[in-house]
Amino acid sequence: MSTVRALVAVFALICGCVIFLVAQTQTPQAPPPQRPNIPDKYTNLQVLPKTISKPELVGIMKQFCITFKVRCSYCHVATDDLSEANFAADDKPTKAEARKLLHSILAVKDQSAEVK
Numbered sequence: 520m521s522t523v524r525a526l527v528a529v530f531a532l533i534c535g536c537v538i539f540l541v542a543q544t545q546t547p548q549a550p551p552p553q554r555p556n557i558p559d560k561y562t563n564l565q566v567l568p569k570t571i572s573k574p575e576l577v578g579i580m581k582q583f584c585i586t587f588k589v590r591c592s593y594c595h596v597a598t599d600d601l602s603e604a605n606f607a608a609d610d611k612p613t614k615a616e617a618r619k620l621l622h623s624i625l626a627v628k629d630q631s632a633e634v635k
């Protein structure tokens with residue numbers, strides 16, 4: 520009789536372990552990495568067309584970062600990981616400078632379009 524009990528105990532122990540392991544592998548799911556907090560609607564575009572698409576705008580912004588070897592937070596009120604950001608704010612003088620630059624680039628582009 521005691522052998523049966525021992526077997527039941529061992530069996531229960533194994534079951535417990537298996538359940539524990541399965542639970543372990545399933546429950547702890549890492550939270551998805553925070554996606555950059557870039558809005559889909561833009562409220563303070565003064566040079567770029569207001570109808571610009573998100574990929575186009577983000578493409579230009581990334582180009583800024585590559586050209587000047589800076590992060591978004593160089594021109595924008597934003598944390599480095601962009602978990603918090605206010606891209607519409609004009610607090611940083613670097614943004615104003617970049618806006619002037621953008622204005623000149625687009626003006627040249629328009630002129631060359633007229634020449635064609």
Ligand code: HEC
Pocket residue numbers: 557558560561562563564565566567568576577580581583584587589590591592593594595606607613614615617618619621
């Ligand atoms: C060199 C400066 C500079 C850098 C770096 C930069 N931006 Fe910008 N960003 C600007 C300027 C200037 C404008 C405004 C353009 C306009 O007025 O048409 C702008 C506008 C925006 C807007 C629109 C905000 C609104 O609501 O009007 C978003 C969103 C944005 N940037 C995202 C980004 C992201 C994301 C990055 C990093 C990948 C980035 N920017 C890096 C200069 C910069």
